Amino acid sequence: MNVPGAHETFLHAVQRGGDDPESAFRALHALADTLIGVRLFTLMRFDAATGEACRLHTSDPASYPVSGTKPLPDSPWTARVIGRREVFVAKDPAGIAAVFPDHALIDSLGHGAVINVPVVFAGQVIGTVNCLHEAGHYTDGRVRRAEALIMPGLVALLAARGGRG
Secondary structure: OOOOOHHHHHHHHHHHOOOOHHHHHHHHHHHHHHHOOOOEEEEEEEEOOOOEEEEEEEOOOOOOOOOOEEEOOOOHHHHHHHHOOOOEEEOOHHHHHOOOOOHHHHHHOOOOEEEEEEEEEOOEEEEEEEEEEOOOOOOHHHHHHHHHHHHHHHHHHHHHOOOOO
8 A cells, every 4th residue: 555645754754853763763653553553663673693682662661661682582483573584463462472472461551463574684684663553453455565664664773873784
């Protein structure tokens, strides 16, 4: 689905943001909401050298704060998203519980579906765009539209690096 003006609105917000990566994160969140709908939005950065993840942005800082790093688990999710660079989708709480150790918190917040979009730069997954909503919200059409977040996700992650690859 091509939402008229959605990507242009994102690009203008990033360009107006100057050196503030948070403006790119907010613009990416708004784009994700426009394209597929989102109740909880996070942006993660991954470091292949250390095997660690860091949350750069969240729409729910009380439940999912931006804080230090954590090791990437050796899991089917990691193999799919980081290893094979594939979008992960769970359309219901059972799908979330199968891969996320914090599934009880996710469920308690009313989020029953998730899409994790890997963002690749120079052959490495450098992060993910993560969108959560109520169970059943992420239809096949919305999942296909989520792929349109890859390039804007890259722009936002590069903004966090000060434009360095």
